[in-house]
Structure formats: C-alpha cells, structure tokens
Amino acid sequence: MAPSRRELLGTGIRALTVPMFMASTASSYSISEVEGRLAKGSGIEGVSKQDLPTPCLLLDLDALEENIRKMASHAKAAGLDLRPHGKTHKCSEIAKRQVGAGALGLCVATIREAEAMADAGIGGLLLTSEAVGPNKIHRLIRLAGRKPDTMAVVDHEDNARELDEAASDAGVRLRVLVDVDPLGRRTGVPPGPGAVRLAETVDRLGNLDLRGVHGYCGASSHVTGFEARKAHSERYMGPVLETYNSMRRKGLPVEIMSGASTGTYNIDSNLEGMTELQVGSYAVMDVDYRRIGGASGDVYDDFRPALHVLATVVSKNHDDIATVDAGLKALATDRSFGPDVASPQGLSYAFRGDEHGALTLEDPNARLSLGDKVELLVPHCDPNVNLYDRMYCVRGDAVRQVWKVDARGHV
Ligand SMILES: Cc1ncc(COP(=O)(O)O)c(C=O)c1O
Numbered sequence: 001m002a003p004s005r006r007e008l009l010g011t012g013i014r015a016l017t018v019p020m021f022m023a024s025t026a027s028s029y030s031i032s033e034v035e036g037r038l039a040k041g042s043g044i045e046g047v048s049k050q051d052l053p054t055p056c057l058l059l060d061l062d063a064l065e066e067n068i069r070k071m072a073s074h075a076k077a078a079g080l081d082l083r084p085h086g087k088t089h090k091c092s093e094i095a096k097r098q099v100g101a102g103a104l105g106l107c108v109a110t111i112r113e114a115e116a117m118a119d120a121g122i123g124g125l126l127l128t129s130e131a132v133g134p135n136k137i138h139r140l141i142r143l144a145g146r147k148p149d150t151m152a153v154v155d156h157e158d159n160a161r162e163l164d165e166a167a168s169d170a171g172v173r174l175r176v177l178v179d180v181d182p183l184g185r186r187t188g189v190p191p192g193p194g195a196v197r198l199a200e201t202v203d204r205l206g207n208l209d210l211r212g213v214h215g216y217c218g219a220s221s222h223v224t225g226f227e228a229r230k231a232h233s234e235r236y237m238g239p240v241l242e243t244y245n246s247m248r249r250k251g252l253p254v255e256i257m258s259g260a261s262t263g264t265y266n267i268d269s270n271l272e273g274m275t276e277l278q279v280g281s282y283a284v285m286d287v288d289y290r291r292i293g294g295a296s297g298d299v300y301d302d303f304r305p306a307l308h309v310l311a312t313v314v315s316k317n318h319d320d321i322a323t324v325d326a327g328l329k330a331l332a333t334d335r336s337f338g339p340d341v342a343s344p345q346g347l348s349y350a351f352r353g354d355e356h357g358a359l360t361l362e363d364p365n366a367r368l369s370l371g372d373k374v375e376l377l378v379p380h381c382d383p384n385v386n387l388y389d390r391m392y393c394v395r396g397d398a399v400r401q402v403w404k405v406d407a408r409g410h411v
Contacts, residue, residue: 027046027048027051028046029046029047034047035053038052038053038399041390041402044400044402046398047398047399048397049373049394049397049398049399051399052392052399054311054312055311055325055326056390056392057307057308057310057390057391057392057405058309058375058391058392058393059307059391059393060304060305060306060308061306061395061400062395063284063285063305063306064094064306065097067284067285068283069101070302070303071084071265071279071282072098074266074269076102078270080275080276080277081104081275081277082098082102082103082104082276082277083103083107083126083276083277084107084277084279084283085107085108085278085279086106086107086108086113086117086122086280086407087108087109087110087128087382088284088381088385089280089283089381090113090116090385090386090405090407091403091404091405091406091407092116092119092121093401093403094283094403095122096121096122098283099122104124104276105122105123105126105149106125107127107128107258107278108125110129111127111131111135111140112407112409112411113407114139114143114150115143116406118143118146118147123147124149125143126150126151126177126214127151127153128153128216128278129153130153130156130179131159132159140163140166140174141166141169141170142170144172145170145171148175149175150174151175151176151256152174153177154177154198155178155179155187155198156189157201160176160201160202160205160208163176163208164208165207167207174207175211176202176211177211177212177213177214177258178195178198178202178210178247179213179214179215180214180215181215182216182236182237182239182240182259183219183236184219188214188215188216191215191240191243195213196250199247203252203253209253210252210253211255211256212256213240213243213254213256214258214259215240215241215257215258215259216261217233217236217240217259217261220233220236220263220264221263222263222288223263224291224292224293226293229263229292230264233267234267237259237268238271241272244273245273256275256276257274257275257276258277258278259274259277260279261279262279262280262303263289263292263300265277265282266295266302281381281382282303283303284305284307284378284385285307286307286332286380286381286384287339287378287380290305291337305377307385307391308342308377308378309326309331309339310373310374310375310392311325311330311373311376312371313359313368313370314356315356316368320360320361321359321360322358322359322361323352323356323359324356324357324359324374325355326355327351327352327355327356329355329387330387331351331357331376331378331379332378332379332380332382335379338350339376339378339379341359341374341375341377342375343374343375344368344374345366346363346365347360347363347366348362349376357376385405386405386408389404389405390402390403390404391403391405
C-alpha cells in the first residue's frame with residue numbers, strides 16, 4: 001500500500017515525495033509540529049481539518065456565529081432577555097460569544113459548569129438544577145460570594161431553609177427562582193398554590209432574595225411538527241405562567257420568568273408573562289433537533305448544524321461498506337438513531353462497536369477510500385460534547401482555534 005500523507009509528512013522529506021494533489025489540503029508542518037501546536041492551541045495557522053487526529057469534535061465557527069446572532073436578534077425583537085444554557089456546549093469560549101452578542105448571562109446545569117464559567121469571567125449564572133446536599137450547597141454559596149448575581153432554583157421548602165442557613169453562615173445573599181414543573185416530573189414543584197406558598201417562604205427567608213420563576217418544559221422541546229409543539233407548550237406552560245402571575249398579584253418580587261428550549265423559542269416568546277429564554281442547543285444543533293420539523297418544513301433548520309465528529313475511513317474491504325474510527329465512544333448514544341453523515345454525501349452511518357462505525361454507500365456513485373475523512377452530524381449535542389476535551393474550530397477546511405470543553409466532567 002502507498003504510504004499515507006500522514007506518513008509522508010512524518011518523514012521530513014515531504015517536499016520531495018508529497019504528490020501535488022495532496023498539497024492543497026496539507027499543512028506545511030510535520031505531524032509532531034501539528035500535534036504540538038494543537039495541544040497548545042496556538043500557532044495553528046495553516047493547519048487543516050485533514051491534519052486533525054480522529055475521532056475529534058469540529059465546531060464550524062461560521063455556523064456557530066450565525067446561530068448566536070440569530071437567537072440574540074430573536075430575543076431582542078421579542079423584548080425578552082436571553083440567558084442561553086451552557087449545558088449544551090460546556091465551553092466558556094462559546095459562552096463569551098453568547099454574552100458578547102447580548103445574553104445577560106448563562107444557565108448551567110451543574111455546579112462544576114457554574115464554577116468553570118465563573119472562572120472564565122462569565123457572570124449572570126443561573127444554576128437550573130437544585131443544589132441539594134452539603135457539597136453542592138457549600139460550592140453554590142461560595143460562588144454567590146464571588147459572583148453575587150448568581151441565581152439558584154429551589155423546589156422544596158427544606159432546601160430553601162438549608163440554602164438560607166448556609167448563606168447566613170457565609171454572610172452572603174443568594175438569589176433564587178422557584179422551580180415550577182410544567183410536566184416533566186423531574187424537578188420542580190407543581191404549578192398552583194403550593195408553588196406560590198414556596199415563593200412566599202423564600203421571600204420570608206432572611207438571606208435569600210426571591211427573583212422569579214424557573215419553568216422549563218423539556219417535554220415540549222422535541223414534539224414533532226411545529227403546530228403540535230406549539231399546542232403542547234402552550235398547554236403545559238399555561239399553568240406555570242398562571243402561577244407566576246398569581247405571585248405577581250400577591251406583590252412578590254418576581255421579575256424573572258425563565259424557560260423555553262430551542263424547540264419552543266419562537267413559541268414560548270409569545271406566552272404572556274415570559275421574561276427570558278434559556279435555550280441551549282440552538283448554538284450548535286444536532287440530528288435530534290433537525291428531525292422535529294420547523295415552522296416551515298419537515299426539517300427544523302432555524303439554526304445551522306455547527307457540531308460534527310470528524311472520522312477517518314480505517315477499513316474498506318467491501319464495495320458497499322466502509323468502516324470509520326468513530327463508534328459508541330465517539331458519539332452520543334442516548335437516542336435511537338446515530339449521526340447523519342454530513343460529508344461526503346450519499347452515505348449512512350450505523351454503530352459497529354466501541355471504536356467503529358459502518359458507512360453504507362447508498363449512492364452508487366459515492367466512493368470512499370482508506371484514509372478519507374468523514375463528517376458526522378452529532379445525534380444529540382449535549383452528551384456528545386461531553387465526550388471530548390477540545391473542540392477544533394474551523395472555517396471551511398482551516399482550523400482556526402482550539403477551544404477547551406472546560407466545564408466538562410464532575411468534580
Ligand atoms: C433546564 C433546562 N433549560 C434549558 C435547556 C435547553 O434546552 P435546548 O437544548 O433544547 O434548547 C435544557 C436542556 O436540556 C434544560 O435542561
């Protein structure tokens with residue numbers, strides 16, 4: 001077999017041996033130089049997608065920037081605040097761009113995400129999962145000491161009292177939203193008088209500042225078909241908004257009503273009382289969202305797919321099938337489907353174990369050879385990002401930056 005471009009690059013006699021057609025995609029660095037520069041994240045001018053180790057995560061900067069701009073202008077036009085959810089990308093570089101485009105802060109799902117975002121200078125954090133137990137409470141209160149505009153959610157009086165006590169011990173005040181559950185039976189107090197009573201309790205506690213309501217209806221986000229999704233969200237968010245309005249009528253200091261998802265951003269924006277959007281996936285998108293259908297067609301394409309796994313063809317011994325080096329450990333597996341093959345076209349993907357995937361050549365004109373690179377649109381962005389330490393940020397074929405997935409993991 002002829003030596004690969006990678007091997008040729010590694011020989012140091014590249015100038016003599018690399019055929020002309022390879023020069024257009026090859027960087028002028030040796031393999032070790034590329035490795036060193038990618039690890040440092042600097043000096044990568046001229047490094048191309050073709051130089052990247054696979055499987056790896058690619059972030060298309062043009063698509064990311066367009067998505068961030070589009071959601072920011074939507075929120076502005078709707079007169080709503082935007083606090084995007086950082087659980088999607090776990091990357092402070094993306095968060096900085098969202099804030100730079102007008103977001104007033106960032107939602108986070110874990111205390112680890114909150115700390116990493118705060119370390120990167122992101123403020124206006126809203127922890128959308130209850131902080132229960134000494135470790136989380138201690139870290140949340142410590143964070144509120146550093147960043148007084150941090151907010152937390154509560155769905156139980158006992159937790160509210162524990163937070164109040166910890167805030168008192170530390171001499172800080174903690175801003176709080178009452179978590180009202182539209183449907184999910186995951187977290188949140190059911191809408192209605194119980195939720196209002198909890199808000200009154202929070203309001204009475206000396207070291208907590210009641211700020212509003214958190215109501216996230218995850219069950220609506222992926223309902224297929226725009227009209228069905230709209231009906232679903234209106235039905236289940238209705239009682240949450242009524243509860244929020246009763247708190248307002250009682251004079252409770254609830255200026256924030258936060259909710260919505262990428263699937264319902266243009267539905268929930270029209271709900272009376274909503275004040276801010278906590279959308280997440282729109283920044284990078286995934287197969288899961290593209291399948292739900294948009295306001296104008298079968299494919300939900302309000303936002304552009306920006307996140308792909310780059311894989312390499314590592315085995316090609318059959319006419320109709322090629323094997324790539326991205327399998328169960330390289331892609332999110334929580335859905336009943338795998339990734340879409342974004343490039344080249346005419347291929348479909350199936351998992352073939354931990355390290356491998358099989359590409360079926362559906363288009364008889366499709367051709368694949370050993371060493372070819374393939375871009376896979378991630379099945380579900382959140383758990384897919386969580387598998388990687390870095391994102392390689394690209395424009396076209398050029399690698400422009402390397403961003404850490406710095407809020408990843410549990411510590
Ligand atoms: C509490 C909460 N808010 C907002 C979001 C963002 O949803 P999406 O990524 O669908 O926009 C999520 C996602 O799971 C979530 O759990």
